[in-house]
Amino acid sequence: MRESEPMPATGAEKSQDSAENSALATRLRREITGDVLFDQFSRGRYATDASFYQIMPVGVVVPRTMDEALRALAIARDAGRVVTPRGGGTSQCGQTVNDGIVVDFSKHLNRLLSLDLDNRNCVVEPGIVLDDLNRKLKQHGLWFPVDVSTASRATIGGMAGNNSCGGRSLRYGTMRDNTRSMDAALADGAVLHFGEVSRNLARANTPDDASGLFQDMLALGEREATEIAERFPKVQRRVGGYNLDALVPRNAPNNMAHLLVGSEGTLAFTTRVELKLWPVIRNKVLGVCHFGSFYEAMDAAQHLVKLRPIAVELVDRTMIALGREIAMFEPIIGAAIRGDPDAVLIVEFAEQDQAENFERLKQLTELMADLGFGWNNPPRKWAAWSTSSSPRCRPASPISAPPASTS
Numbered sequence: 001m002r003e004s005e006p007m008p009a010t011g012a013e014k015s016q017d018s019a020e021n022s023a024l025a026t027r028l029r030r031e032i033t034g035d036v037l038f039d040q041f042s043r044g045r046y047a048t049d050a051s052f053y054q055i056m057p058v059g060v061v062v063p064r065t066m067d068e069a070l071r072a073l074a075i076a077r078d079a080g081r082v083v084t085p086r087g088g089g090t091s092q093c094g095q096t097v098n099d100g101i102v103v104d105f106s107k108h109l110n111r112l113l114s115l116d117l118d119n120r121n122c123v124v125e126p127g128i129v130l131d132d133l134n135r136k137l138k139q140h141g142l143w144f145p146v147d148v149s150t151a152s153r154a155t156i157g158g159m160a161g162n163n164s165c166g167g168r169s170l171r172y173g174t175m176r177d178n179t180r181s182m183d184a185a186l187a188d189g190a191v192l193h194f195g196e197v198s199r200n201l202a203r204a205n206t207p208d209d210a211s212g213l214f215q216d217m218l219a220l221g222e223r224e225a226t227e228i229a230e231r232f233p234k235v236q237r238r239v240g241g242y243n244l245d246a247l248v249p250r251n252a253p254n255n256m257a258h259l260l261v262g263s264e265g266t267l268a269f270t271t272r273v274e275l276k277l278w279p280v281i282r283n284k285v286l287g288v289c290h291f292g293s294f295y296e297a298m299d300a301a302q303h304l305v306k307l308r309p310i311a312v313e314l315v316d317r318t319m320i321a322l323g324r325e326i327a328m329f330e331p332i333i334g335a336a337i338r339g340d341p342d343a344v345l346i347v348e349f350a351e352q353d354q355a356e357n358f359e360r361l362k363q364l365t366e367l368m369a370d371l372g373f374g375w376n377n378p379p380r381k382w383a384a385w386s387t388s389s390s391p392r393c394r395p396a397s398p399i400s401a402p403p404a405s406t407s
Helices: 011-031 040-045 066-078 130-138 156-161 199-203 209-223 225-231 294-307 317-324 330-336 354-370
Strands: 035-037 059-062 083-086 101-104 112-116 121-124 179-185 191-194 269-276 283-291 311-316 343-349 403-405
Touching: 011 035, 011 059, 011 066, 040 059, 059 066, 066 083, 066 101, 066 269, 083 156, 083 269, 112 130, 121 130, 130 156, 156 269, 191 209, 209 225, 283 294, 283 354, 294 311, 294 343, 294 354, 311 317, 317 330, 343 354
Parallel strands: 059 101, 083 101
Antiparallel strands: 035 059, 112 121, 121 269, 179 191, 179 269, 283 343, 283 403, 311 343
């Protein structure tokens, strides 16, 4: 056995662990009406997510109310067990698996709690699935635009945990940019409201738990402001690590919820989330730009974003081939893809004025030609094309797929 490997548990230790787990399960079942799952099959189901990691939890709790979720947290704390809150399990880096107690919010804690149409915000429980939320909002002409590809399974709590971006983050930003506030429980069970706070709080004499914590955090941000400015990456979609830059002094209130966003549930146990909402997209057009190599597509993206599209999405040869093999996607692939490109960039414009969208499409054509991509530059240079019958959408070199209108 290598020195770094742990010693295997003895029979006595396994017996003790089994007894402790049994006692923990008994207490949870006694004090919680939701599902308490400590059987091998259920634990196995929760041992995986969308990643290739696998960790067997001690047990799983599916609370019916938020009070029950907090009760489970308290019981696990008393037993010395770690707690992992979980939603749809769509994360690809193992964020939703652990060897402690998994608390599943997605089955019961998935309500839209309030909706403020005038101020365009809503409050939700963390287990609500993005598609379900947007179906409720659409009738009011609103939507939550952090539109991740797993929208039919991803929960708002999970999206806040990993600071999801979505395909249209060029226009709408990340989860952090669209989170107004969060209510969450700390490890000791204290439930706090994380929202905007004044910088004056850092020097105020306020003894309560929330103010004391926020004072410490703001003081940390002030002390490390120079280091944060120098070392934090200046990128639009930074989703790794804690958002310490949310704590530095600025000419606006600091939002303490932005420290929780992206923390993967390691700082607090989210109980509700207040979201910023946007008007539903009414008009849009798509440009499908073809490239002879993956590298050329990646390199061209830095130029295409200067046209201020709402989204730029890369689809490589593998995904195109898979799409052609699926009956429901084959007609779309056939209509939008010409020939056999190595990659395409789907460029979406969605201004309120449809004439402006067509103008941006024309600019996309011109830009692609300036970059040297056109149908007259084979074999490794490609362009975009249109399936529209409109003369204005039929230039000789790059343009896009047909204009689409949504309501």
